[in-house]
Amino acid sequence: MKTLLFKPFEKYSEQKLLIAGVIAMLIGVLFTYILNCRFVGVFQMIFDDITVIQSIIDSLIITSCLTIFLFISGKLIYKKTRLIDIIVTALVSFIPFYILPFFNINDTLMESTKEIRNYASPDMVVQMPLETLLPLIGFSLFGLIVLIWCITLLYNGFKTAANAKGIKAMVIFGIAIALADIASRYLIFHLN
Amino acid sequence: MIHQMKKLPVNCPSCESPLVASQLSCSECETVISGSYSLPVLLQLSKEDQDFIFEFILTSGSLKKMAAKMEKSYPTVRNKLDDILEKINNLKN
Numbered sequence: 251m252k253t254l255l256f257k258p259f260e261k262y263s264e265q266k267l268l269i270a271g272v273i274a275m276l277i278g279v280l281f282t283y284i285l286n287c288r289f290v291g292v293f294q295m296i297f298d299d300i301t302v303i304q305s306i307i308d309s310l311i312i313t314s315c316l317t318i319f320l321f322i323s324g325k326l327i328y329k330k331t332r333l334i335d336i337i338v339t340a341l342v343s344f345i346p347f348y349i350l351p352f353f354n355i356n357d358t359l360m361e362s363t364k365e366i367r368n369y370a371s372p373d374m375v376v377q378m379p380l381e382t383l384l385p386l387i388g389f390s391l392f393g394l395i396v397l398i399w400c401i402t403l404l405y406n407g408f409k410t411a412a413n414a415k416g417i418k419a420m421v422i423f424g425i426a427i428a429l430a431d432i433a434s435r436y437l438i439f440h441l442n
Numbered sequence: 443m444i445h446q447m448k449k450l451p452v453n454c455p456s457c458e459s460p461l462v463a464s465q466l467s468c469s470e471c472e473t474v475i476s477g478s479y480s481l482p483v484l485l486q487l488s489k490e491d492q493d494f495i496f497e498f499i500l501t502s503g504s505l506k507k508m509a510a511k512m513e514k515s516y517p518t519v520r521n522k523l524d525d526i527l528e529k530i531n532n533l534k535n
Contacts, residue, residue, distance in 0.1 A: 260518045263509070330524075335517050413521040 256402055258342060259410040264334045271341025275313070278348035279305045286360060287351035291435035292316060292427065293397065295350055297360040308438055309344075315434040316340035316404075316427070323426040324412035327419055331412045339407025346399045353389045362386055401427070452486045460486060483533045491526050498523065 253261050262270075282288060283305045288298045292312055300308075317333075317340045324331035353359055362385045369378040408414055408423050454461055463479040484492065501507040509519040 260515055261513065263515055267515075330520065332517070410515065410517045410521065413517075413524055 257406045259407045264338050267338035267342050271338055274345045275309050279309055281351050285351040285354045287354055290438050292431040297354055311437045312434045313340045315430040319426040319430040320408055323422045327414050328412045335411035339411055343400050343403035343407055346396045358385050359389055449489060452481060483530055486533050
């Protein structure tokens with residue numbers, strides 16, 4: 251179970267991982283559209299009305315950015331790094347993020363965010379009822395767990411694909427995902 | 443009774459230095475040869491690494507076949523082979 255959740259790249263073939271990743275991406279696209287969520291960067295999600303096309307383009311941009319930056323980093327560390335291993339890393343590592351849109355069933359979080367905005371002044375903030383904050387607190391805590399899970403998956407996938415070891419590899423990985431996040435945010439903002 | 447294959451020690455249990463063969467004997471005529479013979483590089487690898495190389499030869503050097511046999515992914519098996527090659531190079535130097 252531990253292997254399946256955190257180190258699937260060590261056990262499963264690239265074909266199986268690619269199929270799982272693509273299916274998950276298609277399901278993710280569908281649910282982000284239905285539940286009005288949008289991934290606007292590798293590590294950023296907002297609640298907004300979205301079309302299916304926008305959702306597909308967002309996913310493609312994020313997967314491409316992760317793939318490009320991790321592949322370049324992988325090649326720097328290990329010349330035999332294969333593109334397919336990096337693509338499956340980018341696709342599979344994003345799967346846990348697709349759980350997050352379910353927090354917005356019936357637009358719960360979108361409404362909660364709007365309500366909080368009504369209390370956005372120093373005088374009003376003390377009057378904010380706790381019930382308004384609870385969905386966002388729950389989402390934030392769960393979101394943090396999912397974020398750690400995704401980064402662990404990304405690192406384990408990168409480690410397997412690029413035979414990465416040591417502090418240097420971790421630093422290169424950190425820079426790669428930070429650049430992928432910045433590039434995906436820029437591209438989604440300007441292109442989509 | 444299960445016959446368990448004895449593990450050949452390659453490092454000194456006291457100081458971790460590589461061991462050498464200092465005595466060889468013939469099991470038929472009991473001739474004994476004394477000297478100081480270094481162990482071949484492959485024998486200095488761990489049992490796990492030796493088994494891996496053995497499997498690698500049995501699959502005609504196909505990492506894909508090995509990955510399927512070991513139920514591991516291709517890059518995992520390739521990384522293992524590269525790690526063993528690195529160990530062999532270190533032992534040779």
